[in-house]
Amino acid sequence: MHLTQDEIVTHLQTLLLKEQISINKTVLELHSKDESYHKPHNPEVVVYPYTTADTSKILMFANDYNIKVVPFGLGTSLEGHVIPYNQQLTIDFSLMNKILDVSPEDFLVTVQPGVTRSELNKALKRHGLFFPVDPGADATLGGMVATNASGTTSVKYGVMRDQVRDLEVVLADGRIIHTGNRAAKSSSGYHLNGLFTGSEGTLGAFTELTLKVHGIPEHIMAGRAIFPTIKDAIESVVSILQAGIPIARVELVDEASIEQVNSHSDQDFPVKPTLFLEFHGNEAGLKSDVDFMKLIVEDHYCEGIEFEKDNTKRNILWEARHNLAYAYTHGYPGKDMMVTDVVLPISKLAEAVIFARTELDKTLIEGGILGHVGDGNFHVLLMIDPNNPAEIKKAHDFNEKLVMHAINNGGTCTGEHGVGIGKQKYQRIEHGEAYDVMIAIKQVLDPKNILNSDKNITIN
Amino acid sequence: MHLTQDEIVTHLQTLLLKEQISINKTVLELHSKDESYHKPHNPEVVVYPYTTADTSKILMFANDYNIKVVPFGLGTSLEGHVIPYNQQLTIDFSLMNKILDVSPEDFLVTVQPGVTRSELNKALKRHGLFFPVDPGADATLGGMVATNASGTTSVKYGVMRDQVRDLEVVLADGRIIHTGNRAAKSSSGYHLNGLFTGSEGTLGAFTELTLKVHGIPEHIMAGRAIFPTIKDAIESVVSILQAGIPIARVELVDEASIEQVNSHSDQDFPVKPTLFLEFHGNEAGLKSDVDFMKLIVEDHYCEGIEFEKDNTKRNILWEARHNLAYAYTHGYPGKDMMVTDVVLPISKLAEAVIFARTELDKTLIEGGILGHVGDGNFHVLLMIDPNNPAEIKKAHDFNEKLVMHAINNGGTCTGEHGVGIGKQKYQRIEHGEAYDVMIAIKQVLDPKNILNSDKNITIN
Numbered sequence: 001m002h003l004t005q006d007e008i009v010t011h012l013q014t015l016l017l018k019e020q021i022s023i024n025k026t027v028l029e030l031h032s033k034d035e036s037y038h039k040p041h042n043p044e045v046v047v048y049p050y051t052t053a054d055t056s057k058i059l060m061f062a063n064d065y066n067i068k069v070v071p072f073g074l075g076t077s078l079e080g081h082v083i084p085y086n087q088q089l090t091i092d093f094s095l096m097n098k099i100l101d102v103s104p105e106d107f108l109v110t111v112q113p114g115v116t117r118s119e120l121n122k123a124l125k126r127h128g129l130f131f132p133v134d135p136g137a138d139a140t141l142g143g144m145v146a147t148n149a150s151g152t153t154s155v156k157y158g159v160m161r162d163q164v165r166d167l168e169v170v171l172a173d174g175r176i177i178h179t180g181n182r183a184a185k186s187s188s189g190y191h192l193n194g195l196f197t198g199s200e201g202t203l204g205a206f207t208e209l210t211l212k213v214h215g216i217p218e219h220i221m222a223g224r225a226i227f228p229t230i231k232d233a234i235e236s237v238v239s240i241l242q243a244g245i246p247i248a249r250v251e252l253v254d255e256a257s258i259e260q261v262n263s264h265s266d267q268d269f270p271v272k273p274t275l276f277l278e279f280h281g282n283e284a285g286l287k288s289d290v291d292f293m294k295l296i297v298e299d300h301y302c303e304g305i306e307f308e309k310d311n312t313k314r315n316i317l318w319e320a321r322h323n324l325a326y327a328y329t330h331g332y333p334g335k336d337m338m339v340t341d342v343v344l345p346i347s348k349l350a351e352a353v354i355f356a357r358t359e360l361d362k363t364l365i366e367g368g369i370l371g372h373v374g375d376g377n378f379h380v381l382l383m384i385d386p387n388n389p390a391e392i393k394k395a396h397d398f399n400e401k402l403v404m405h406a407i408n409n410g411g412t413c414t415g416e417h418g419v420g421i422g423k424q425k426y427q428r429i430e431h432g433e434a435y436d437v438m439i440a441i442k443q444v445l446d447p448k449n450i451l452n453s454d455k456n457i458t459i460n
Numbered sequence: 461m462h463l464t465q466d467e468i469v470t471h472l473q474t475l476l477l478k479e480q481i482s483i484n485k486t487v488l489e490l491h492s493k494d495e496s497y498h499k500p501h502n503p504e505v506v507v508y509p510y511t512t513a514d515t516s517k518i519l520m521f522a523n524d525y526n527i528k529v530v531p532f533g534l535g536t537s538l539e540g541h542v543i544p545y546n547q548q549l550t551i552d553f554s555l556m557n558k559i560l561d562v563s564p565e566d567f568l569v570t571v572q573p574g575v576t577r578s579e580l581n582k583a584l585k586r587h588g589l590f591f592p593v594d595p596g597a598d599a600t601l602g603g604m605v606a607t608n609a610s611g612t613t614s615v616k617y618g619v620m621r622d623q624v625r626d627l628e629v630v631l632a633d634g635r636i637i638h639t640g641n642r643a644a645k646s647s648s649g650y651h652l653n654g655l656f657t658g659s660e661g662t663l664g665a666f667t668e669l670t671l672k673v674h675g676i677p678e679h680i681m682a683g684r685a686i687f688p689t690i691k692d693a694i695e696s697v698v699s700i701l702q703a704g705i706p707i708a709r710v711e712l713v714d715e716a717s718i719e720q721v722n723s724h725s726d727q728d729f730p731v732k733p734t735l736f737l738e739f740h741g742n743e744a745g746l747k748s749d750v751d752f753m754k755l756i757v758e759d760h761y762c763e764g765i766e767f768e769k770d771n772t773k774r775n776i777l778w779e780a781r782h783n784l785a786y787a788y789t790h791g792y793p794g795k796d797m798m799v800t801d802v803v804l805p806i807s808k809l810a811e812a813v814i815f816a817r818t819e820l821d822k823t824l825i826e827g828g829i830l831g832h833v834g835d836g837n838f839h840v841l842l843m844i845d846p847n848n849p850a851e852i853k854k855a856h857d858f859n860e861k862l863v864m865h866a867i868n869n870g871g872t873c874t875g876e877h878g879v880g881i882g883k884q885k886y887q888r889i890e891h892g893e894a895y896d897v898m899i900a901i902k903q904v905l906d907p908k909n910i911l912n913s914d915k916n917i918t919i920n
Binding site: 103184188190192199215217218288347374407417426433441445456 | 563565566567568588607608609610614619631635636637638639642643644645646647649650651652653655657658659663675676677678698701702703704706741743744745746747748749752801803804805806807834835836837866867870872873874875877878879883886887890891892893894895896897898900901902903904905916917
């Protein structure tokens with residue numbers, strides 16, 4: 001049994017309002033891609049649930065008729081997660097975008113999956129709260145849970161998984177479950193919060209998220225430190241961590257990327273391996289931390305360190321860092337960006353970044369290196385010509401070298417972008433027999449294999 | 461097919477050394493109980509693996525012959541987790557007690573499951589590191605992962621699950637997997653670290669743990685604050701958290717428990733609701749935090765606050781708090797201790813603790829209240845006469861009232877002790893249809909239901 005586009009629409013119309021179902025060509029195309037280099041592919045139908053009940057009806061129908069589906073937020077994923085290569089139906093959660101509850105006393109919010117992180121932060125500000133996970137893109141929170149996103153602040157505040165207290169999830173067969181509760185900790189039952197976070201739409205669709213939020217820090221100090229080599233920059237971070245100085249953000253930006261920052265953000269930063277740093281705390285404690293930190297970086301041949309005290313200048317600094325991906329895109333018109341995403345134990349990071357630069361230079365492809373150094377995570381941004389198969393192959397081979405190097409050194413193929421389709425070929429290599437456990441879980445929770453079935457955990 | 465004790469021994473002798481297998485009556489009795497009030501029950505055989513390969517052989521044999529097994533650390537569990545009510549074979553991991561690796565640069569250790577937390581901390585000290593999770597008892601780290609233990613420092617450093625980077629797990633059928641890696645974060649595959657942590661021996665046996673460790677704080681301040689009421693004490697903690705002051709420990713001790721502390725630890729603390737507090741950081745930052753904190757507690761009618769500056773006095777303070785459970789046991793010879801373990805969102809905590817005290821008074825059972833207030837977790841310690849069925853029933857009914865009150869207020873039946881057999885009857889109530897997902901996972905990973913099958917997730 002294989003329903004046609006018409007049949008799917010006819011069925012959905014018995015369950016939902018007409019306005020919730022679309023086969024408009026432009027709409028289909030908007031759901032054919034994400035922000036990655038992966039090839040677009042249209043779904044046959046896009047459906048917009050308003051409620052959990054709608055989502056349950058849609059999945060019950062899809063499961064009954066073996067229709068493969070993919071949940072969709074805003075399409076900011078970086079490994080093709082939301083591209084419906086073998087899915088007929090995209091479930092777009094952008095209309096489930098309400099902030100349902102803010103509980104400042106409990107440091108909790110409950111939101112629908114279509115709320116973006118900037119919308120959430122806007123609502124939190126008046127309570128003196130913020131949501132720390134910042135993957136760069138203004139992604140939906142549902143999408144961020146699906147990929148276990150993280151970003152610059154994870155070294156202090158943790159990744160998405162660390163913020164998830166409860167998910168309302170619609171399972172493949174339409175059943176609705178809650179994976180957690182509102183308590184700060186629990187040893188009751190299996191840890192479903194952790195299992196569903198990062199499951200990339202393969203175990204269920206999220207319809208409500210209860211997330212931990214944090215108090216806006218009393219005091220923030222941000223600065224830039226430049227070094228003669230990448231190795232010195234990374235080794236100084238290791239020393240800062242070992243000294244027990246709590247860093248809120250520490251980003252490595254290599255020379256090539258500083259050049260992009262300068263030209264895109266109208267800055268004049270020295271073209272040197274640079275750390276962008278941030279510290280959160282009370283004023284007296286920060287002063288003491290920063291003074292100690294300065295001594296440490298000097299030991300690692302730091303050539304200059306500057307702190308921005310006022311808020312505006314600090315924002316400009318971080319905007320420059322955050323816009324780096326867009327800087328590259330603008331700097332190389334007509335080219336697509338491929339981004340690597342390995343993580344290594346921090347003791348192996350300097351060597352890995354040097355390895356990456358050496359190998360990147362060999363490819364002759366333009367690109368730069370960015371690192372969430374405190375987590376051992378770094379990205380290589382490669383600008384590739386989508387019409388040059390030889391270059392694409394070179395870029396893929398380069399990515400594979402980095403991934404294998406990371407895995408062989410106790411690391412992982414993806415720190416924050418997720419598996420999608422881009423990192424599938426490394427799953428068996430990285431997880432070994434544990435991959436069979438993942439497959440068994442996928443099979444038992446989605447026996448008809450309808451949920452984003454060609455992404456993350458795939459059954460052959 | 462059901463093997464006898466003799467047959468199990470004979471089979472095991474073909475796989476292991478004779479010295480690894482015991483049917484000695486004293487040994488069986490030592491494996492018949494934990495530290496809870498739950499009724500003891502002997503296993504038929506105890507087996508001591510030396511290696512992962514041993515463990516794999518044992519489980520392969522058990523699975524082939526449908527022999528139910530329970531993994532065992534030191535028997536410090538509090539809900540009957542390790543009591544072999546329906547298990548013939550106890551696998552005792554106390555001889556797998558090596559610290560395999562300490563990597564200060566990566567803040568990681570790799571240990572065998574039989575290492576205790578105090579053994580680990582002894583080895584870490586020379587590196588300026590410590591392992592923060594402290595459940596009171598000197599449990600094995602394998603056991604602490606199995607129950608997702610936590611304790612006084614979790615408000616700052618997180619629970620066991622937050623420390624787990626990788627587990628080597630022997631599955632029911634003897635297969636050996638790794639659930640993670642050495643990277644600080646990962647979005648690759650499903651989060652097996654989280655799933656296996658807290659699984660209470662029902663999904664596999666742990667043979668190697670890679671855990672996050674932390675730098676010993678530069679500076680520590682610890683103190684006691686007394687309040688006219690429990691409500692004032694808890695509300696001051698909420699205000700401290702909202703002010704963004706990072707607390708490393710905050711323990712509520714009620715009047716009855718202060719009396720026990722005084723008589724057992726030879727102290728003379730005022731018999732008032734008391735907070736034991738600790739802060740970690742640099743000296744200047746701590747001074748600023750503590751000054752601010754003092755203003756806040758004064759707003760909440762604090763009647764006195766004292767800080768211990770020197771290390772010895774600080775240790776005496778925390779020893780008094782830590783020995784409280786033993787103080788009660790000594791204070792009521794012949795009685796057994798039952799400990800409740802609910803968690804609520806912190807906004808509901810004061811009301812819940814007051815409810816607990818009111819209901820406890822009604823039972824006329826002696827006991828006290830202790831709280832990891834920063835996490836919303838509190839324990840009621842009840843001293844019950846094991847030969848008085850009416851009293852035992854009253855204690856159970858009381859526990860049930862607290863659990864239902866917690867669940868109805870967004871909380872959980874267990875924050876750190878785990879489910880074992882004591883909290884099973886609340887699993888369906890707490891998790892709803894999510895419990896079916898847990899059962900499905902248990903069934904697919906342990907199809908013959910041999911792994912600690914009457915604990916945590918049970919299949920009827």
